[in-house]
Amino acid sequence: xxxxxxxxxxxxxxxxxxxxxxxxxxxxxxxxxxxxxxxxxxxxxxxxxxxxxxxxxxxxxxxxxxxxxxxxxxxxxxxxxxxxxxxxxxxxxxxxxxxxxxxxxxxxxxxxxxxxxxxxxxxxxxxxxxxxxxxxxxxxxxxxxxxxxxxxxxxxxxxxxxxxxxxxxxxxxxxxxxxxxxxxxxxxxxxxxxxxxxxxxxxxxxxxxxxxxxxxxxxxxxxxxxxxxxxxxxxxxxxxxxxxxxx
Amino acid sequence: xxxxxxxxxxxxxxxxxxxxxxxxxxxxxxxxxxxxxxxxxxxxxxxxxxxxxxxxxxxxxxxxxxxxxxxxxxxxxxxxxxxxxxxxxxxxxxxxxxxxxxxxxxxxxxxxxxxxxxxxxxxxxxxxxxxxxxxxxxxxxxxxxxxxxxxxxxxxxxxxxxxxxxxxxxxxxxxxxxxxxxxxxxxxxxxxxxxxxxxxxxxxxxxxxxxxxxxxxxxxxxxxxxxxxxxxxxxxxxxxxxxxxxxxxxxxxxxxxxxxxxxxxxxxxxxxxxxxxxxxxxxxxxxxxxxxxxxxxxxxxxxxxxxxxxxxxxxxxxxxxxxxxxxxxxxxxxxxxxxxxxxxxxxxxxxxxxxxxxxxxxxxxxxxxxxxxxxxxxxxxxxxxxxxxxxxxxxxxxxxxxxxxxxxxxxxxxxxxxxxxxxxxxxxxxxxxxxxxxxxxxxxxxxxxxxxxxxxxxxxxxxxxxxxxxxxxxxxxxxxxxxxxxxxxxxxxxxxxxxxxxxxxxxxxxxxxxxxxxxxxxxxxxxxxxxxxxxxxxxxxxxxxxxxxxxxxxxxxxxxxxxxxxxxxxxxxxxxxxxxxxxxxxxxxxxxxxxxxxxxxxxxxxxxxxxxxxxxxxxxxxxxxxxxxxxxxxxxxxxxxxxxxxxxxxxxxxxxxxxxxxxxxxxxxxxxxxxxxxxx
Ligand SMILES: Nc1nc2c(ncn2[C@@H]2O[C@H](COP(=O)(O)OP(=O)(O)OP(=O)(O)O)[C@@H](O)[C@H]2O)c(=O)[nH]1
Ligand SMILES: [Mg+2]
Numbered sequence: 001x002x003x004x005x006x007x008x009x010x011x012x013x014x015x016x017x018x019x020x021x022x023x024x025x026x027x028x029x030x031x032x033x034x035x036x037x038x039x040x041x042x043x044x045x046x047x048x049x050x051x052x053x054x055x056x057x058x059x060x061x062x063x064x065x066x067x068x069x070x071x072x073x074x075x076x077x078x079x080x081x082x083x084x085x086x087x088x089x090x091x092x093x094x095x096x097x098x099x100x101x102x103x104x105x106x107x108x109x110x111x112x113x114x115x116x117x118x119x120x121x122x123x124x125x126x127x128x129x130x131x132x133x134x135x136x137x138x139x140x141x142x143x144x145x146x147x148x149x150x151x152x153x154x155x156x157x158x159x160x161x162x163x164x165x166x167x168x169x170x171x172x173x174x175x176x177x178x179x180x181x182x183x184x185x186x187x188x189x190x191x192x193x194x195x196x197x198x199x200x201x202x203x204x205x206x207x208x209x210x211x212x213x214x215x216x217x218x219x220x221x222x223x224x225x226x227x228x229x230x231x232x233x234x235x236x237x238x239x240x241x242x243x244x245x246x247x
Numbered sequence: 248x249x250x251x252x253x254x255x256x257x258x259x260x261x262x263x264x265x266x267x268x269x270x271x272x273x274x275x276x277x278x279x280x281x282x283x284x285x286x287x288x289x290x291x292x293x294x295x296x297x298x299x300x301x302x303x304x305x306x307x308x309x310x311x312x313x314x315x316x317x318x319x320x321x322x323x324x325x326x327x328x329x330x331x332x333x334x335x336x337x338x339x340x341x342x343x344x345x346x347x348x349x350x351x352x353x354x355x356x357x358x359x360x361x362x363x364x365x366x367x368x369x370x371x372x373x374x375x376x377x378x379x380x381x382x383x384x385x386x387x388x389x390x391x392x393x394x395x396x397x398x399x400x401x402x403x404x405x406x407x408x409x410x411x412x413x414x415x416x417x418x419x420x421x422x423x424x425x426x427x428x429x430x431x432x433x434x435x436x437x438x439x440x441x442x443x444x445x446x447x448x449x450x451x452x453x454x455x456x457x458x459x460x461x462x463x464x465x466x467x468x469x470x471x472x473x474x475x476x477x478x479x480x481x482x483x484x485x486x487x488x489x490x491x492x493x494x495x496x497x498x499x500x501x502x503x504x505x506x507x508x509x510x511x512x513x514x515x516x517x518x519x520x521x522x523x524x525x526x527x528x529x530x531x532x533x534x535x536x537x538x539x540x541x542x543x544x545x546x547x548x549x550x551x552x553x554x555x556x557x558x559x560x561x562x563x564x565x566x567x568x569x570x571x572x573x574x575x576x577x578x579x580x581x582x583x584x585x586x587x588x589x590x591x592x593x594x595x596x597x598x599x600x601x602x603x604x605x606x607x608x609x610x611x612x613x614x615x616x617x618x619x620x621x622x623x624x625x626x627x628x629x630x631x632x633x634x635x636x637x638x639x640x641x642x643x644x645x646x647x648x649x650x651x652x653x654x655x656x657x658x659x660x661x662x663x664x665x666x667x668x669x670x671x672x673x674x675x676x677x678x679x680x681x682x683x684x685x686x687x688x689x690x691x692x693x694x695x696x697x698x699x700x701x702x703x704x705x706x707x708x709x710x711x712x713x714x715x716x717x718x719x720x721x722x723x724x725x726x727x728x729x730x731x732x733x734x735x736x737x738x739x740x741x742x743x744x745x746x747x748x749x750x751x752x753x754x755x756x757x758x759x760x761x762x763x764x765x766x767x768x769x770x771x772x773x774x775x776x777x778x779x780x781x782x783x784x785x786x787x788x789x790x791x792x793x794x795x796x797x798x799x800x801x802x803x804x805x806x807x808x809x810x811x812x813x814x815x816x817x818x819x820x821x822x823x824x825x826x827x828x829x830x831x832x833x834x835x836x837x838x839x840x841x842x843x844x845x846x847x848x849x850x851x852x853x854x855x856x857x858x859x860x861x862x863x864x865x866x867x868x869x870x871x872x873x874x875x876x877x878x879x880x881x882x883x884x885x886x887x888x889x890x891x892x893x894x895x896x897x898x899x900x901x902x903x904x905x906x907x908x909x910x911x912x913x914x915x916x917x918x919x920x921x922x923x924x925x926x927x
Contacts, residue, residue: 024611029704037705045700046612049725052774053706070704074612076588080711083772 013056013063016203018196019085021113022094023105024073027128030186031094032070035196040187047072050084057196064200085113090122090199095170097127097183098162103170110177122202124180124195127170131185134161472497472625475514489519498625499564500581500617503528504598510559510606511581511614513621527553531560543571554578558598559585559606567625568850570857573632577624580631580689581617583715587690588613591719616690619698626842627849630692632856633823633887634685635830639671641800643917645793649674650925652787657927658780660773662723664925665765669801670696672829673762676925684716685828695727695763702729702761707781709774714767726766726777730785762797805834812907816896818876819848820905822912823887829920831912838893847875848891855880855889870898877901886912 020028029047033039036055051070056063069084071077085091093109095102106125113123167183174181180198184191474492493515501520502510507528512520531553534541543552552574554561561578569577586594588610597604624631653664653676663683664676670692677683691712695701701708708727713719764784766777788794808817811833818838823830839845851871858869859880869880878891879901888908892901912919 033705041703045615045698045703047704048612048694048701049708049710049712051701051704051706051708052778068706070706072612076609077711080771083774 011058011061011063013065014205015065015067016090016200017067017069017088018090018092018199019069019071019088020092020094021071021081021085021106021109022073022092022126023096023099023102024075026073026094026096026099026102027186028073028092028094029070031092031126031128031184031192031195032068034186034189034192036068038189040189046074049077050080055196057193057200059197059200066196066200081112082116085117085121088117088121089203090124091117092124092126092195092199093179094126094128095165097129097170098132098164100164103127103165103173107173110179114177120204122180122199123177124182124199125170125174125177126181126195127165127167127183128186129162130183130190131188132161133163471495473622486519489515493519497566498621499562500578500621501527501562501564502581502585502617503560503562504602504604504606505532505555505558505560506603508603508605510585510610511617513618527551527562528560531555543574550574552578554582556582557591557595558602558604567846567853569853570861572860573853573857576634577620577631580620580624580686583686584613584616584620584690584693585610586715586719587713588616590713590721591715615698615700616694620690620693623693623697625846627846627853629821629830629832629849629852630685631689632849632852633821633830634689635823635828636685636688637671637831638829638919638921639668639673639797639800640803640805640831640915640919641673641796643922645796646674646918646921647923648791649788649793649796650676650923652784652791652793653925654927656780656783656787658773658776660768660770660776661766661780662769663765663767664780664784665691665763665767666797667692667695667763667765668761668797669804672921673797673800674925675921676927679926681717684714687714687716690714691725691765695765701727707778711771722771724768724771724773726764726768726774726781728764728778728781729761730764731761762794805832807836808833811911812904815904815907816892816900817890817904817908818892820888820890820908821852822889822908824912824916824920825885825887827920827922831919851876851878851891852889856887859887872898879905881905 020032022028024046029044029051030040032051032053033041033044036053047070049072053068053070054065055068056065058064069088071081071084091109091113093106093113095106110123110125113121170183171181173179180195180202182191182195182198184195186192471492496514498513500511500513501524502512503524504510507524509517509520509524512524514520531541535555540555541553543550545551549564549566550569550571552563552565552571554575559582561582563574563578565574585606589597593609597606597609630636649666653666653674657664657676661676662678662681664674665683666673666675672688675683691714694710694712701710708725710725710727711722712725713722717723764781766780768777785794788797808815808819819833819835821830821832835845835848839848851873855869855871855878858871859882867882869882871878871880873894875894876891877894877896877898878889879898881888881890886909888905890901890905890908892904916922
């Protein structure tokens with residue numbers, strides 16, 4: 001609720017459905033908590049089912065209201081995922097920079113999204129827990145993930161560096177697949193707002209549902225059905241996504 | 248007499264029945280014994296009350312609807328039929344989801360006892376927990392007729408009357424213990440605990456272990472009870488020390504597979520508990536191999552209670568003095584949590600395919616829920632002890648408005664709708680043909696209010712959950728939204744709560760100013776529909792001032808005992824309305840401010856509860872005098888009352904207060920309890 005105050009300025013506003021996917025405990029809920037409440041919890045409990053949150057974010061020309069599905073990473077909830085990404089315009093696929101299996105899982109999710117979700121869906125690949133890697137000091141906060149990552153890359157595993165997945169590995173995969181790419185820390189807040197802003201920027205205006213309707217009523221089968229016709233196959237979508245990534 | 252006809256097991260008795268029994272009991276009570284020790288003019292009081300109580304609740308028409316006389320609130324007692332209408336088994340198809348058929352099957356569950364019917368049951372030779380639970384605590388008719396005289400009790404007024412039974416727990420009264428406790432009450436029943444902190448009757452612990460220094464040590468330990476035991480593999484950990492820490496815990500819960508694989512342990516990591524798991528598995532399977540089923544044993548001042556459920560063994564190790572039956576109910580709740588996560592078919596399937604399955608993986612994320620349950624048992628939980636719910640007290644007409652609002656805004660896929668405030672139930676909407684089981688609500692409340700995760704996440708939630716009492720074979724979907732009870736921010740979740748406040752889950756902030764809206768459906772796609780209903784519901788509740796009502800009811804909190812009975816010696820009490828499967832209690836303040844105070848209080852309640860629910864203890868009134876308290880349990884077919892007064896209170900005064908409490912309850916019944924509810 002932190003920054004939502006200035007969001008009430010009379011700009012055009014539109015809503016964006018976003019889903020978070022990724023292995024258990026990679027920090028999906030923590031990213032959302034950081035984005036929505038600007039807070040962090042050291043021992044966050046696993047999500048059960050899914051949580052639905054909304055948060056407004058102000059862009060220079062408009063206000064975006066994110067309708068966020070924070071899904072549970074536990075295996076047993078996987079079968080419910082389609083319900084959450086089915087109508088999503090964007091997805092955050094999260095992995096844990098300190099856990100190799102989590103990138104594999106992330107790739108699975110990306111593949112599933114590309115196969116099953118709305119064709120124009122904007123996907124951001126997010127390597128989280130950057131604070132656990134070397135060179136994740138305070139000054140890194142200002143830097144886009146990539147630059148900072150490049151430095152850390154060659155160094156391998158130095159003291160106190162729990163990084164298991166290099167920035168290069170994540171980024172080149174993201175490039176191949178046309179995904180936005182960020183390395184974040186929900187704990188320190190690095191790059192969290194940036195991910196959401198980049199997503200907001202990457203979604204073509206035509207795909208957004210304008211103003212109140214979507215926001216308030218964002219409910220009901222009716223809206224969902226309407227959204228179905230909204231599905232525009234934007235071949236340009238991926239290209240734009242890359243640009244957004246370089247912001 | 249009517250109660251003569253009542254069978255020892257009243258599993259499928261309906262309300263009419265219990266009403267009859269009630270009148271029977273009350274007339275009986277007139278003859279044989281109210282809780283007042285030996286004063287004739289007191290004797291009539293409770294009896295008359297009991298009858299009136301029966302009549303009033305029988306007469307109370309289920310608000311709205313041409314319904315039968317069944318208790319209108321969904322949650323049912325384990326010992327009363329959980330079927331709403333026994334004919335209602337098939338054909339409940341208004342929910343078109345693939346789960347629809349599961350709905351109809353659920354109604355076939357008769358009671359909690361049904362749910363635990365698993366291949367490996369408890370010993371047929373001994374009294375099984377199942378049968379214990381489905382037995383009405385009053386037992387057969389002679390319960391009311393028995394007269395047991397009291398001899399030699401230190402502070403007893405000589406004229407103690409019928410069916411009053413007392414025991415002393417103080418070391419000072421030690422000389423009397425034998426004669427007081429020798430027969431009937433505990434001694435003759437195999438199913439009874441052999442070890443009990445507060446009653447200290449037979450077996451297990453030696454009397455001197457209960458002296459003050461021991462008590463204090465227990466007190467000290469209790470404050471460390473919830474501290475984590477570090478992992479063995481963590482650097483710099485001395486395993487000896489860890490094991491000492493582990494052993495110092497007052498209570499353990501272990502779950503293992505029959506193949507000996509660890510599933511869950513409240514304390515200690517796998518490595519630390521592996522030897523204990525091995526020993527326990529060896530002991531259990533030794534008995535199993537001989538076609539016997541080990542139910543429990545005492546060792547080292549702790550009671551070990553074992554429950555075998557399908558492919559799982561659940562073990563409780565307690566130094567807190569609960570009875571086997573009570574511990575088994577706790578294990579049962581843990582098992583229900585496992586079912587709630589997996590469903591029974593999934594659980595069975597996993598083990599049918601591979602008996603050596605490691606259940607930790609499929610249960611991942613459920614540990615926090617199991618631990619939240621375990622810790623609530625360790626802290627002591629009145630709802631768990633009584634298998635009953637607590638409601639938010641408000642005027643009948645106000646609740647009616649809320650009920651009607653729920654019904655008006657109900658969407659087609661709604662199965663159950665609940666409004667919960669301050670951890671207490673405000674209103675329930677349900678289909679006429681489906682009740683809500685206390686054990687299911689226990690799981691839901693545990694998930695939402697004890698385990699802080701969901702609430703701390705903020706936002707709304709969509710949770711697949713199996714409610715085993717409803718249907719152990721499939722999932723339902725639960726929409727959860729926490730709403731701050733102020734009109735302005737009605738749709739925003741309350742994010743500023745820290746779940747550390749759990750130590751005092753009642754009075755303190757965690758659940759204080761929030762109202763939880765729980766909408767349950769069998770349709771996994773119905774999130775947006777339920778969400779819309781939530782919006783309408785909140786909107787209307789705001790408009791018709793009900794949010795305001797709820798808010799002030801929360802703010803008012805529970806009344807103090809002296810608000811209920813001015814000048815009473817009672818420091819705390821539990822009143823359970825059996826027909827409604829609800830209970831009422833006053834505030835813990837001012838006498839029980841700390842967690843430890845409450846644990847001791849709850850231990851006393853456990854002892855009283857065990858006393859009146861003991862097999863063969865056909866008691867109606869049960870006194871207990873200990874160093875710290877004088878207490879009383881009073882059980883009729885309609886209610887159970889447990890009261891605790893200070894150590895110097897006279898039993899007379901306590902009994903009189905108890906009568907006054909009953910009078911008050913009778914007067915306030917329709918405010919304190921949800922009677923009727925929103926049925927559609
Ligand atoms: N150091 C560090 N820890 C983090 C970060 N993000 C999350 N965590 C921790 O990682 C654990 C899991 O975080 P969650 O946000 O619950 O992970 P999740 O992906 O939502 O997990 P599921 O809900 O089970 O799918 C928690 O203990 C968090 O405190 C981070 O950026 N840095
Ligand atoms: Mg999560």
